[in-house]
Amino acid sequence: DIQMTQSPSSLSASVGDRVTITCRASQSISTYLNWYQQKPGRAPNLLIYGASSLQSGVPSRFSGSGSGTEFSLTIISLLPEDFATYYCQESYSTPHNFGQGTKLEIK
Amino acid sequence: EVQLVETGGGLIQPGGSLRLSCAASGLTVSGNYMSWVRQAPGKGLEWVSVLYRSGATYYADSVKGRFTTSRDNSENTLYLQMNSLRAEDTAVYYCARSVEGRYYVDVWGKGTTVIVSS
Numbered sequence: 001d002i003q004m005t006q007s008p009s010s011l012s013a014s015v016g017d018r019v020t021i022t023c024r025a026s027q028s029i030s031t032y033l034n035w036y037q038q039k040p041g042r043a044p045n046l047l048i049y050g051a052s053s054l055q056s057g058v059p060s061r062f063s064g065s066g067s068g069t070e071f072s073l074t075i076i077s078l079l080p081e082d083f084a085t086y087y088c089q090e091s092y093s094t095p096h097n098f099g100q101g102t103k104l105e106i107k
Numbered sequence: 108e109v110q111l112v113e114t115g116g117g118l119i120q121p122g123g124s125l126r127l128s129c130a131a132s133g134l135t136v137s138g139n140y141m142s143w144v145r146q147a148p149g150k151g152l153e154w155v156s157v158l159y160r161s162g163a164t165y166y167a168d169s170v171k172g173r174f175t176t177s178r179d180n181s182e183n184t185l186y187l188q189m190n191s192l193r194a195e196d197t198a199v200y201y202c203a204r205s206v207e208g209r210y211y212v213d214v215w216g217k218g219t220t221v222i223v224s225s
Contacts, residue, residue, distance in 0.1 A: 044212070050211070098154060
């Protein structure tokens, strides 16, 4: 199984800041890497698929990059609605494991 | 509008069985890759299973041999049969559509809660 490790586990930032979350795969997954945002009591929401493709309807302040084993999600100019928990997920092989999550909190 | 609605959650004793249903609208279960993902209270997301269009199924090791994913094409519904339930199966269970080829989840249900407790 491929293990996914996110860092940091939590992050404090201010409105307007730029933040980057990192995800590392235990083996190469090409660009089979997806990012989701989840708010309390809600289902996850797809942000990025294929490591860098922005899902329709997702604001352009979100971007993803990486390939192989190292990936990142960047949010520029944080808005209040961006404070949530973010998960990466590999979809290269089953089980399609998720990272442990990164909680983005308001400083 | 594409929609997935999960039902069937509840309180069940350890060792018991429960069947979750996921009614789909706006998409056909048989024509898509359908997944179950769960989230224990206060924890992260855990991939549970996937049912391919071909009918092939794959499971997380934590549920293999106890859970079975199936579909009813006439009802356009996905199911998760859960047997030999354990306390650690307590979670919100989400039904989801995975996009063919890249297998990312682009449609999620709202989830149904399963509590395994005596």
